[in-house]
Amino acid sequence: MEAVIVVDMLVDFVHGKLAAARAAALIDPLARLLGAARAAAKPVIYVGDAHLPHDFELRLWGEHAMRGSDGARVIPELTPHKDDYLFEKRSYSAFFETGLDSLLRSRSVDTLVLTGLHTHICVRHTAADAFFRGYRIVVPTDCVTAFAEAEHESGLEYLHRIYGAELTTGRDLADRWSRRI
DSSP, X not given: OEEEEEXXXXXXXXXXXXXXXXXXXXXXXXXXXXXXXXXXXXXXXXXXXXXXXXXXXXXXXXXXXXXXXXGGSBOGGGOOOTTSEEEEESSSOSSTTTSXXXXXXXXXXXXXXXXXXXXXXXXXXXXXXHHHTXXXXXXXXXXXXXXXXXXXXXXXXXXXXXXXXEEEOHHHHHHHHHHHO
16 A cells, blocks of 8 residues: 655745745645545655754754744645644654654555655655665655755655665656556
């Protein structure tokens, strides 16, 4: 069973304090992929930063996506549906101290479709923790990005080479899922 993980598609990362100009290009392909996932009864799981004032990551990136702030909310264009799951994280990995692994195992998920921001940071660290836990990894290349093209491309290459991630597109995944319904 596949689940879609949406990493850090938050106001501060798309429109706010740590906005990546390239992030807006993910919205339409990601919205289509999420619609296809829901139609195919695939779990959709949002995991986003929700920092506390003394989190170590803030020393490097400054204050962003603070727990309870507007900046820590999923962007309105990708508002979670009532059956979707939401987890807060305080480090790069969607697995670190979030309870994500327990949910995935309870749903018999064995394959993660990783989407969101940033290919070379939070998506990469989430992929590492997924790989270490035995999950298969799929990355739709049009549903992830980074601050710069070079970071995005090197991130994709790393995910494929080191974790065996299948690189595909959101459209190809949606087509695959629609054939199985």
